[in-house]
Amino acid sequence: MPQTLKFQQVDVFSSTPTEGNPLAVVGAADDMTDAQMAAFARWTxxxxxxxxxxPTHPDADYRVRIFTTTRELPxxxxxxxxxxxxxxxNGGVPKGEEIVQECGAGLVRIRRDGSRLAFSAPPLLRSGPVETETLQTIAAGLRIPVEQIVASQWADNGPxxxxxxxxxxxxxxxxxxxxTAFKGLNVGVVAPWTGADKEADFEVRAFTGDLGAEDPVTGSLNxxxxxxxIPAGLAPSIYTARQGTAMGHRGRINIKQVGEQIWIGGDVQQCIEGKLMI
Known part of the structure; x- marks a missing residue:
């Protein structure tokens, strides 16, 4: 007999449905196998x-596993x-003022600010200067002269x-x-938005070399x-970013530094609700 599980699809980082980044969410998935999760993620x-x-951690409110079409992400x-x-x-009640999510990268704190949610940026797994050879690979993938890159940094928090x-x-x-020229690199590109018509402080694009696709709105990258x-003095402690413009999306990400912690916030819209039979 197949399992029947609650399924929802939401749109993240947009105040208007279909303008952000879609996400499929399966509830009460404890009895699903790894193979079933991977297969369903490929299918969506x-x-x-x-x-x-x-959750398996005593401080967590729930646990989540995250799959792309090809792999699981921490x-x-x-x-x-x-x-x-x-x-x-679905009726979840946090143990404290903040929601605590358990995932492959550990515990992630999430705050509610009215209708908006914000997560605390997890520690970087890799930072520091980008090697000359890697910059040349990135420039080739972007089809631009390497001289057009005015600043760079390794900024890996999992992906x-x-x-x-x-x-x-x-x-x-x-x-x-x-x-193909990215050679499997996942490249985030940011540029300041200036002028009287600006709707945010920065524009962002995310190119996933491992998947060969552009991501509409990317919380981990932002x-x-x-x-x-922010630490480099290239952005203020509070700013907004737009992402997805080149794909016809209007994602909006709100960034705020509070003390030493950086929070990444945005709106979420319910789009689809149903049942998964697997």
Whole structure:
């Protein structure tokens, strides 16, 4: 007999449904096998699919496993906010003022600010200067001269991000990447948004070399970018970023540093609700 589980699909980092990044969430998935989770994530064909479970850590409110179409991730940003939204929507009650999510990267704190959720940026697994050869690979993948990269940093908090900055938003939006040239690198690109028409402080794009695709709105990348840009003096302690413009999306990410901690926030919209039979 197949299992019947609650299934929801939400849109993360947007106040309007279909303009952010979609996420599939399966509830009460404790009895699903690894193979079933991986197969369902391939079938949804979304950047990530998550599975909610009972926590194993005494301080956690729930546990989540995060799958792309090809692998499991220890942490990802928009799946964190989307999974938390679904957990709360299904009657989840946190033990304290903050919600504590258990995932492969450990415990992640999440706050509620009205209708918006925000997660605490997890520690970077890798930071520091980007090697010359790696910068040349990134430039080849972006199809730009390496001289157009005005700053760079390893900014990996799980998915393997390496980040570069361009001088202006127009140059960023003009990029038409060559994914094979990235040689498997996951590359985040950021540029300041200037002018009277600006709707955010920065524009961001995320190119996943391992999947050969652009991600519409990426919480993990924006978390790691903030951990680079704010300490380096390239961004203020509170700023907003837009992502997905080149794909017809209007994702909006709110970044705030409180003390030593950086919080990554955004809106989540319910789009689909149903049952999964697997």
């Amino acid at each position: 064909n979304l950047s990530e699919t998550t599975f909610l479970m009972r 942490f990802a940003g928009h799946p964190t906010l989307g999974s938390c939204f679904v957990w709360l929507d 393997g991000w390496v980040a570069v900055m361009l001088a202006d938003r127009d140059a960023l939006l003009a990029i038409r990447p060559d994914y 978390a790691s970018l903030a951990q680079w840009l």
